[in-house]
Amino acid sequence: xxxxxxxxxxxxxxxxxxxxxxxxxxxxxxxxxxxxxxxxxxxxxxxxxxxxxxxxxxxxxxxxxxxxxxxxxxxxxxxxxxxxxxxxxxxxxxxxxxxxxxxxxxxxxxxxxx
Numbered sequence: 001x002x003x004x005x006x007x008x009x010x011x012x013x014x015x016x017x018x019x020x021x022x023x024x025x026x027x028x029x030x031x032x033x034x035x036x037x038x039x040x041x042x043x044x045x046x047x048x049x050x051x052x053x054x055x056x057x058x059x060x061x062x063x064x065x066x067x068x069x070x071x072x073x074x075x076x077x078x079x080x081x082x083x084x085x086x087x088x089x090x091x092x093x094x095x096x097x098x099x100x101x102x103x104x105x106x107x108x109x110x111x112x113x114x
Contacts, residue, residue, distance in 0.1 A: 008036035010080050015039075027073050027082070035080055043079055049090040050075050 003016035015036035021028035022040065031040065050072060055061045061068035077083040 006034060006036055008039050009034040009082075010039035010042070011036060023073070025073070027077055030082060031076070031080065039080070043076060046079060047072065047075065049092040050088060053090040053092070054088065 004019075005014050006017035007013070008015050013036075015038055018032050018035070018037055018040055021032035023031070035043075051063070053059070054071065055063050055068055061071050063069060063072065071088075074083070075087055078085050078087050
């Protein structure tokens with residue numbers, strides 16, 4: 001089976017898309033239609049910052065609630081450029097030897113820790 005190609009809104013080029021919408025809502029439909037698998041994988045890695053900062057035990061949001069899910073949908077919409085605005089601040093701090101614009105990309109954890 002051939003990969004479905006989309007013109008990725010986030011990365012600005014034609015790339016393989018997702019196999020199915022990631023969410024059962026309008027945002028999921030837009031991501032499926034306009035976002036590549038590569039950009040989606042970047043979001044999955046990037047989204048951990050929000051989960052760790054806002055969704056852990058005793059935190060502001062619980063991802064099993066509507067409010068927690070809406071918070072993450074909003075961050076995804078901003079990340080992919082569907083909504084204007086700034087992402088929520090996180091507790092993430094880039095390594096001192098890594099430029100901030102490279103933080104959170106594929107090669108940022110070479111320590112082997114999981």
